[in-house]
Amino acid sequence: MIEQLEQVEKQALAELEAITTVESLRTWRSTYLAKVGPIAEISRGMGKLSAEERPRVGQRINAVKQSLQGAYDALEQKLIAEQRARELEHDRVDVTLPGRPAPAGRLHxxxxxxxxxxxxxxxxxxxxxxxxxxxxxxxxxxxxxxxxxxxxxxxxxxxxxxxxxxxxxxxxxxxxxxxxxxxxxxxxxxxxxxxxxxxxxxxxxxxxxxxxxxxxxxxxxxxxxxxxxxxxxxxxxxxxxxxxxxxxxxxxxxxxxxxxxxxxxxxxxxxxxxxxxxxxxxxxxxxxxxxxxxxxxxxxxxxxxxxxxxxxxxxxxxxxxxxxxxxxxxxxxxxxxxxxxxxxx
Ligand SMILES: [Zn+2]
CATH class of the missing domain: 3.30.930.10 (Bira Bifunctional Protein; Domain 2)
Structure with a gap:
């Protein structure tokens, strides 16, 4: 089970690595951290474990969950900051530029x-x-x-x-x-x-x-x-x-x-x-x-x-x-x- 868990963690972190948008980050979260998904499934198998093994595996599950959540939070913050920076750059107004004069007409x-x-x-x-x-x-x-x-x-x-x-x-x-x-x-x-x-x-x-x-x-x-x-x-x-x-x-x-x-x-x-x-x-x-x-x-x-x-x-x-x-x-x-x-x- 621990091996399975490590496999899931590795895969999840590898996928996270490739994510560049907030939208795909949300999809990633619903795949790995929601109530249905590979980790939830592994947790359900804990019932078959012995009383000695159970706490060790439980701790490990929690540790993986925390690590994935932490990685998620960090990337989310970074992506939002990047998006805001892009928007600011796009709408940038240089207030130090001189104004464009409107050509004035005049009488002949x-x-x-x-x-x-x-x-x-x-x-x-x-x-x-x-x-x-x-x-x-x-x-x-x-x-x-x-x-x-x-x-x-x-x-x-x-x-x-x-x-x-x-x-x-x-x-x-x-x-x-x-x-x-x-x-x-x-x-x-x-x-x-x-x-x-x-x-x-x-x-x-x-x-x-x-x-x-x-x-x-x-x-x-x-x-x-x-x-x-x-x-x-x-x-x-x-x-x-x-x-x-x-x-x-x-x-x-x-x-x-x-x-x-x-x-x-x-x-x-x-x-x-x-x-x-x-x-x-x-x-x-x-x-x-x-x-x-x-x-x-x-x-x-x-x-x-x-x-x-x-x-x-x-x-x-x-x-x-x-x-x-x-x-x-x-x-x-x-x-x-x-x-x-x-x-x-
Ligand atoms: Zn003259």
Whole structure:
């Protein structure tokens, strides 16, 4: 019997050796340490033993049981500890790692500049007003005093919208100036002070200096006793707020059909302060916008009596304003969608 017992113990310990999971350890216990099994069976045979042999064998049985239970307990502890360690390793979080930044979006430089222009003119008492991007030839040209043979009305320069025969000629607006007529007709004979931001379209060769689609911001003020001095004061204030207290502007005579007199407005070069550099082509000045006093014909078309009312108008490109403010070398960057450009603003 003792031999049998030792055989069972040896086998049980050998099997235990190979166990690597808690599940198979539990199976092992139900095989060797439960109420049915090889050891229990050997115990039942004790009845056949003599009174002298019985205690010796009994002790031996107990010793084997204890040794197996001890081996079981030790292995169980070890396996549970290992399993926990594996779980911890798997779910490990390194709290010392730096966080992953969420990429933040931003406004397009044109939008930023548009908003800055709108903010400045709002503070000067102008209302932001919008007008359609598709206009009749009459609004885009005729009511703005363009003569019928003006080159801008040519197919080569303007996008015409295909219309059914007999309809009025319709164009993608080439400037925001038709908004002047819309605004005057809306407010006349009350005084009006608006800026009109929006997209314009011209059939242009795309170059570093011109795009087919571009933004413009038109400004218009009509009332009694409005003079060129008001125009100059307004634009000087705009330049100061946009480019800083050092900004200086000057007027140069020019020509637009819808203003008389007309001027080009230059700002003293921000880069060289007027000494002359590559940016200003060594003139010391940068052209920023066109302006003038509203032509009497245009005032009349808008519903004002030019004998009583006068007004000024100006038009600027926010891309051009931004180009000068940030020293950008190519207008095509604005529509390139290139993040290397956009992320600088
Ligand atoms: Zn310069």
């Amino acid at each position: 430089p044109t939008t930023q500049t548009l908003r800055e222009i709108e903010r400045i003119f709002s503070n000067l008492g102008f209302t932001v007003w919008e007008s359609p991007e598709v206009e009749t030839d009459e609004y885009n040209f005729g009511l703005l005093n363009f003569p019928p043979d003006h080159p801008a009305r040519d197919m080569q320069d303007t996008f015409f919208v295909k219309m059914p025969p007999g309809s009025p000629k319709v164009v993608m607006r080439t400037h925001t100036s038709p908004g002047q007529i819309h605004a005057m007709r809306k407010f006349a004979p009350e005084p009006v002070r608006v800026i009109l931001p929006g997209k314009c379209y011209r059939m242009e060769q795309v170059t570093a200096r011109s795009e087919m689609m571009f933004y413009q911001v038109e400004g218009l003020a009509v009332g009694e006793n409005i003079t060129m001095g008001d125009l100059k004061g307004t634009l000087q204030e705009f330049a100061t707020q946009m480019y800083g207290p050092e900004a200086t502007i000057r007027f140069r005579p020019s020509y637009f059909p819808f203003t008389e007199p007309s001027v080009e407005v230059d700002a003293r070069c921000f880069l060289c302060s007027g000494k002359g550099c590559r940016m200003c082509k060594y003139s010391g000045w940068l052209e920023i916008l066109g302006a003038g006093m509203v032509h009497p014909n245009v005032l009349r078309n808008g519903g004002y009596d030019p004998e009583r009312f006068s007004g000024f108008a100006f038009g600027m490109g926010p891309e051009r304003i931004a180009i000068l403010k940030y020293g950008i070398d190519d207008i095509r960057w604005f529509w390139s969608g290139d993040l290397r450009f956009l992320e600088q603003f």
